[in-house]
Structures are given as C-alpha cells and as structure tokens.
Amino acid sequence: MKAVRQFTHTSKTRSFAAVAGSASSVNPYTVGPFQVFDRNAKRLQKDRAATRDGGERSRTVDYVRDEIADRMMERFLDIKRSFKTVLDLGAGAGHFSRLLEPENAGKSLMLDLSQKNLQRDGNEEYAIEVERMQCDEESLLRVIEPNSQEAVVSCLSLHWANDLPGVLVQIREALKPDGVFLGALFGGETLFELRTSLQLAENEREGGISPHVSPMTGNSDMSNLMGRAGFTLLTVDVDEVKVVYPSMWELMEDLKDMGENNAILGRRHFIHRDTLAAASAIYKGGRLDYAMFLLSLIVCTELHGNKDGTVPATFQVIFVIGWKPAPDQPKPLERGTGKTNLIDVLS
Numbered sequence: 001m002k003a004v005r006q007f008t009h010t011s012k013t014r015s016f017a018a019v020a021g022s023a024s025s026v027n028p029y030t031v032g033p034f035q036v037f038d039r040n041a042k043r044l045q046k047d048r049a050a051t052r053d054g055g056e057r058s059r060t061v062d063y064v065r066d067e068i069a070d071r072m073m074e075r076f077l078d079i080k081r082s083f084k085t086v087l088d089l090g091a092g093a094g095h096f097s098r099l100l101e102p103e104n105a106g107k108s109l110m111l112d113l114s115q116k117n118l119q120r121d122g123n124e125e126y127a128i129e130v131e132r133m134q135c136d137e138e139s140l141l142r143v144i145e146p147n148s149q150e151a152v153v154s155c156l157s158l159h160w161a162n163d164l165p166g167v168l169v170q171i172r173e174a175l176k177p178d179g180v181f182l183g184a185l186f187g188g189e190t191l192f193e194l195r196t197s198l199q200l201a202e203n204e205r206e207g208g209i210s211p212h213v214s215p216m217t218g219n220s221d222m223s224n225l226m227g228r229a230g231f232t233l234l235t236v237d238v239d240e241v242k243v244v245y246p247s248m249w250e251l252m253e254d255l256k257d258m259g260e261n262n263a264i265l266g267r268r269h270f271i272h273r274d275t276l277a278a279a280s281a282i283y284k285g286g287r288l289d290y291a292m293f294l295l296s297l298i299v300c301t302e303l304h305g306n307k308d309g310t311v312p313a314t315f316q317v318i319f320v321i322g323w324k325p326a327p328d329q330p331k332p333l334e335r336g337t338g339k340t341n342l343i344d345v346l347s
Contacts, residue, residue, distance in 0.1 A: 071184070
C-alpha cells in the first residue's frame, strides 16, 4: 500500500507590476543558445508515467498538480470574463481544464508534449468540450495561429522550457489583443531539501556533485521575463506547498510517477546506492560533520527531518498573470499626475 502524503501549512507572498512598453524583438521560433533540458527525454518520462499500471500510479500522485490547479482557478475566477476557448498549454492530464465550467469557458484546447499524458483520462472528466493536441510548448506558433486566442493558461509545465523568454513571446503572439495569460510554474526554492541532501551526500561519498534537481526561475526573474515578452498589467504571486513524506524514497518515487524526474542534458543516469542512503539519512535527521568524519565519527544534527521521523518537501510555485496590450486597455498614469495625497488617505 502506498504511504499517505500530507499537506502542511502554506505561505504566500504577492508582488504587482505594471509594464508599458513595446514588445520584445525575440524571434518566437528561436530556441536560445543554452539547452538545459532534454525535451525528448522529458516526453518519454511523461509517457511512461502516464501509462505505468494503466495510469493508476500517475493518478495517485496528482495531489500537487490538483492543488496548484485549484489555486490557479481562484485567480482565473477573478477575471470577470467568459471565454469561448481557453488554450491549456502543457495541459498534462487536464488538471486545470477539468475545473472549467460552462459559465467560464465553452471549450478547452489542451496541448502537451506527451500524447499519452493527454489521453490518460476520458472526456467524462470534463464539464466542457475539450480538444487534445500533441505539441511541444517551445513550438507553440507552429500549431496555433497568431492573434487567435482569448486566454492561455499553463499549469506546471513551463519550468521545463529551455527558452522560457521565447515561449512567453509565443504565448503573447498567440493571444488576441487584450487577451490574458495565466501561468503557474515551479520556482527556484522547489525541493531545496532534496537538492541540499543529495549535494552533501554526493560530495562526501564521491568527492563532487552533479545536478539532480532541475534549475528553476525566481520570482523577480519572472516579472522581468513577462515584461520583456511584452505583457502588461502584470501580477506575480509566490506560494509554497509543503508535503510530508515518510522518507526521501517515497518523494523520489512520487516524482518519477509525476513525470518530474531529472531531464537535464548530460545528467548522470544513476546514483550510487551508498550515496542515496547517505542522502536519505541527511534529509531525515542530520548531516555529516566533516571534521569529525575524518576521525571516523559521525555527528548528526537536525537538517530537514520532522520530529516524528517524516520529511517535508517544499514546492515553491510562481503564479503569473499578464495581458497582451490593446489600444483600449487600462494604462498606468504618468508619474506625478496623482491628485490625492497618500498622507490624507492614511491619516
């Protein structure tokens, strides 16, 4: 029987920005010079995750995506519009699209890198019409006409993009004027407990480290990237979801069943068993004190583990909302044009 995962408290910070300016000159079909992720390996990982045990193991680990999809829907409902079609980019098994109701949207166009992930669940899961299309998110404009979409959403997909600025430009190009983009992606503090435990263990056991947890963007980076891509009226939210696991082993198993395992180019395809055992021990209750280790003593001090023997895993999620510019869109006033003194308002 699979161990029960528990959600714990969440924390939230919000920041707002308004950007006025011309669109970026980035070619929307150009992938940047830095290739970080193996996109074909990521597609295969998603395919295997969606079909393992007939999809049952994938459904068991939907808890993170379902939670984030719920939080995205809260933000989506704040947009007081009804859309004919919503483009769900990197839709996966439709975690966000299945929350859409007829009063919000008439149809969801679901795009994902993995065809098997798209087809995991049947149409009976949805309250609206859905259409599925296999597509690499980095080549959006090869299948979607520019200026054709009212709304684009993306739930936990864009953190695997090699050229995130280019993908954002393509999303803006696909939107109609005054169209909205709502996205959620993992932030840079995601799984920091697992990352630090693996690094400490690998450095001690093997004398060096290699990346096992993907690099991810930060909050301020997303604000800048959205502005550079040409979006206006930006909103950026940062949430944290903490999940409690019995040990590191269950976390790594669930990441594999989510299709969120390592896809970095040049990655090591194995980790030594003793390195993993050391990482698990560090994660659960301590770290190796290297000076004492030289004397063949191991001193354990608290690192990430909980008092009851469980371990937490932090998923930092960055939510972004941006609008494609339009002539009749609200714009920020020029600096110095305000007529009300803030002191009068607050006094």
